[in-house]
Amino acid sequence: MKIYHNQLMQTLQRNFIPVWLVFGDEPWQKNNSLTTIKSYAKSQGFDEIIRFSSDSSFDWQQLLDEYQSMSLFASLRIIELELSSGKIGDAGSKVMLELIDKLRQDAADGQQNQDVIFIIHGDKLDTATVNRKWFKGLSQLGCYLPLYDIDAKALPRWLNNQARELQLNLTPDLNSLLIELFEGNLPALEQELQKLSILFGSNVIDLAQAEQLVIKQAKFNPFQILDALLQGNLKKCIAMLDQLQQEGTAATQLVWLFHKELNQIYTMLNQLEQGVALNDLYKQYRIWDKRKPIYQHALSNIKLAHVKLALTRLADIDLTSKTTTEFNAFILLADLCITLYHGDKTKQFALDYH
Structure with a gap:
């Protein structure tokens, strides 16, 4: 299954998903997605997180071993894997395919393991990697969340959504100023909105009140x-x-x-x-x-x-x-x-x- 960032919470609340694939280069969406998935999982009792990183010396067999082992600390676990590259090599592909077979077999036997969630994330993937057998198999078992840059056209909608969540009441002039100053730097814009929320609450914030507080942190490539x-x-x-x-x-x-x-x-x-x-x-x-x-x-x-x-x-x-x-x-x-x-x-x- 493939979804987009704005569908994340709705998808989390729908049913149990054993595999999450989060890939992209936009830092705010990546951090927000991983935090949201982990926070929701924690609310469902997933208190233990086991983290791996696929560096050059990574032993891929650890993923299978961890999935099949009994936890000493909690009954519900998150296994998190950060891929340094989408090109995982023969060893990685072999273990991923074995893991897919194990997950499918457990589901077919009516013993789907709902005690473990996999979160696998990394940078933007190329088309060839997305079409690999191991990636397609994991996508079918779980949820693929590709993260795309929020461009100038989509930024106003993003800003309105964030302001609504924080119960901020921004005037149109201030909206325009924030977009101009922070385009290309969503993490800084989110921090600025958080600051305005602390200072003004739900009161109307106009341009004159805010322009002395905001700092120009737009970043462009x-x-x-x-x-x-x-x-x-x-x-x-x-x-x-x-x-x-x-x-x-x-x-x-x-x-x-x-x-x-x-x-x-x-x-x-x-x-x-x-x-x-x-x-x-x-x-x-x-x-x-x-x-x-x-x-x-x-x-x-x-x-x-x-x-x-x-x-x-x-x-x-x-x-x-x-x-x-x-x-x-x-x-x-x-x-x-x-x-x-x-x-x-x-x-x-x-x-x-x-």
């Missing part, structure tokens, strides 16, 4: 800049560049990412001019359904000549960042973002980067 750029949100691109510069991100890392993305956009625009269908391009470049609107906006609003100009300037930025400290590469990258949509205006500025 370089890939989010590319999304904002493809969506044409230049103000957000520049804000992200500023934030990454303050965090010490290397400009050369961004140059490489921009070059890869702009080259792809340039090639796609060329193919569109040659009559290639947009859906065929999505298949060729493996554009996920969720990202198709982003690329559709970019391909509809970016001119081929502007991409060519942007690539020329990017080559100058790359050379400058490696040969001199006289210029701020992040300012030049901001110029690059503007050029992509307004190259007809920026081309008149013959910036001498050298």
